[in-house]
Every structure is written in C-alpha cells, then in structure tokens.
Amino acid sequence: MKQLVILSGKGGTGKTTVAAALAHLASEELPIVLADADVDAANLELVLDPVKQEEHPFIGGKLAAIDPELCTACGVCASVCRFDAIIAGDVAYQVDSLACEGCASCFYQCPDEAICMEEQQAGVWFRSETRFGPLFHAHLFAGQENSGKLVTLVKQQARLRGLDTDAKLVVVDGPPGIGCPVISASAGMDLALHVVEPTVSGAHDLERIMGTTDHFGVPSLVVINKADLNPKRADDTAAFCAARGIEVVGRIPYDNIVTEAMVQGLPVTAYTDGAVSAALRHVWVQMKARLFSDDVSRRKG
Numbered sequence: 001m002k003q004l005v006i007l008s009g010k011g012g013t014g015k016t017t018v019a020a021a022l023a024h025l026a027s028e029e030l031p032i033v034l035a036d037a038d039v040d041a042a043n044l045e046l047v048l049d050p051v052k053q054e055e056h057p058f059i060g061g062k063l064a065a066i067d068p069e070l071c072t073a074c075g076v077c078a079s080v081c082r083f084d085a086i087i088a089g090d091v092a093y094q095v096d097s098l099a100c101e102g103c104a105s106c107f108y109q110c111p112d113e114a115i116c117m118e119e120q121q122a123g124v125w126f127r128s129e130t131r132f133g134p135l136f137h138a139h140l141f142a143g144q145e146n147s148g149k150l151v152t153l154v155k156q157q158a159r160l161r162g163l164d165t166d167a168k169l170v171v172v173d174g175p176p177g178i179g180c181p182v183i184s185a186s187a188g189m190d191l192a193l194h195v196v197e198p199t200v201s202g203a204h205d206l207e208r209i210m211g212t213t214d215h216f217g218v219p220s221l222v223v224i225n226k227a228d229l230n231p232k233r234a235d236d237t238a239a240f241c242a243a244r245g246i247e248v249v250g251r252i253p254y255d256n257i258v259t260e261a262m263v264q265g266l267p268v269t270a271y272t273d274g275a276v277s278a279a280l281r282h283v284w285v286q287m288k289a290r291l292f293s294d295d296v297s298r299r300k301g
C-alpha cells in the first residue's frame with residue numbers, strides 16, 4: 001500500500017481541489033482510503049459528501065486542576081509556574097486554564113497533593129464513508145494545540161483501515177503551510193504532490209515546504225495550479241523544479257468550472273471533462289506511474 005500526501009505552502013492554492021480530483025480518479029482504478037489532515041479547517045468533506053460512521057474524542061493533553069478542599073494556599077504552585085497560570089483565590093489557589101501549558105510542575109511540587117492533571121478534549125475525529133472510499137477526518141476545537149498529534153492520529157487511522165481492507169493507496173489532503181501539522185502529515189509518506197500557484201510567494205512557499213519533505217526523505221512532484229494566469233512565473237517555477245530534479249507533472253489552467261463543481265459538491269473531474277479535468281487526469285497518470293514504480297520503493301529504502 002502506498003501513501004500520497006498533497007501539500008501546499010499556504011492555503012487557497014487549490015490543494016483540496018487537486019486532492020478531491022485525485023481521490024475520484026484513483027478510486028476508479030484502485031481501492032483507496034482518504035485522510036483529511038487539515039484538522040484546523042477540514043474541507044475535503046465539502047466535495048466528498050461523507051456519511052459519518054464513527055465519532056471519537058481527541059484528547060490533546062492535560063491541564064492542572066486544584067482541589068480547593070485540599071489546597072492550603074501555601075503558594076508553592078504559583079511560584080513554580082512559569083506561565084503565570086495560577087491565581088491566588090480567597091481561600092484556595094486556582095488554575096487559569098487558558099494560560100496553563102500542562103507542564104505539571106505544580107502537580108509535582110504541591111506539598112498537599114491538591115493538584116491533579118486532567119485530560120482535555122481538544123477535538124473530535126471521524127470515520128466516514130464516501131463514494132470514493134473511507135474518509136478519516138477531524139475537527140480541532142478553536143484555540144486548541146496539538147494539531148500535529150491529531151494529524152498523526154488521522155493518518156494512522158487511515159493507514160490501519162487501508163491495511164485491514166487491502167487498499168492500495170492512502171490519499172492524504174495535507175494541511176497548508178510548513179508548520180507542525182505539515183511535518184506530521186509528511187512523515188512516512190511515499191510521495192508528496194506540491195500544489196503551487198504561479199506567484200512570487202508561491203515559489204517561495206514551495207522552496208520552504210520542500211525543505212520539510214526533503215528532510216523526511218519524501219520524494220516530491222509539483223503541479224502548478226492556475227498556470228495560465230502568469231505563464232512567466234509558471235515557467236520560473238518549472239525551472240526552479242528542474243534545477244532541483246523535481247518533476248512538474250501538470251499545469252492546470254484557471255477555470256470557473258472548479259468553483260461550479262465545488263458548489264455542486266463534486267470533484268471537478270466528476271463534474272466536467274474540460275481542460276482542468278484533462279490536466280488533472282494527466283497528473284494522476286504521472287502520479288500513479290511514480291507511486292507504483294520500483295523507483296519510489298528504492299528511494300524509500
């Protein structure tokens with residue numbers, strides 16, 4: 001079973017459009033499993049029309065809590081907390097849950113064992129069924145941390161499902177950017193497809209995100225979205241990729257039909273056979289060749 005992650009250095013490049021189209025095209029030929037690793041703003045479900053089968057809490061970490069019955073107001077916890085998360089109350093001390101980082105220093109230092117570390121639900125994750133295969137996705141609650149941990153969980157669940165069902169491919173719609181969730185999404189993948197726009201910032205973002213995938217030894221391919229809006233920049237991006245030995249597997253033209261398809265809740269390749277769909281079908285053929293060639297296996301060691 002192979003694992004493919006679709007990435008972009010920032011949001012709004014068309015990453016999910018590409019991911020949904022590849023999910024559609026791949027599912028016509030192979031049993032696949034899908035994972036939406038953009039846990040801060042999951043939107044693959046907008047075009048896959050998933051039916052939820054399971055819902056599970058995601059425990060992001062622990063926060064300190066003080067039992068006022070046991071607290072003797074000695075102030076030790078406030079003195080050891082480096083995040084100013086402990087407030088002196090009238091009788092007992094209290095924890096400011098918004099400031100607490102869960103380091104547990106107070107827990108270990110309290111002489112009266114008045115502090116416990118309580119698990120905190122930071123989000124939910126789901127297993128859903130779609131017309132293209134099972135989808136694992138999640139929702140991280142607002143202001144919660146540990147999105148990288150939730151990305152890893154979603155990926156693991158998708159991989160386990162794939163192994164259980166003898167799927168041939170896991171398609172991961174990665175989070176945008178280059179932060180912790182992207183690192184989590186990239187680790188262990190067989191191939192990364194970078195979706196980039198033909199802009200100065202797009203090229204800059206591509207260079208930065210490739211630093212991440214290169215670090216994890218994940219081979220990269222690039223697709224230039226809306227390439228016809230700035231052919232010169234698209235050529236510059238292609239030259240940058242060529243200089244690094246990275247193959248550009250497609251140039252997708254700009255077309256309002258993509259938005260139309262999204263409004264209808266469909267991947268563009270399931271909505272129309274126009275130029276955009278043709279470009280995406282070409283991308284899938286290139287990806288398939290790379291994913292299932294011996295070359296990828298050798299590079300993964």
Ligand code: SF4
Binds near residue numbers: 074076078109113114
């Ligand atoms: S260290 Fe323990 S007993 Fe002292 S103020 Fe903090 S919670 Fe209360």
Ligand code: SF4
Binds near residue numbers: 106107
């Ligand atoms: S767990 Fe750490 S951050 Fe939270 S209140 Fe205790 S010492 Fe402060």
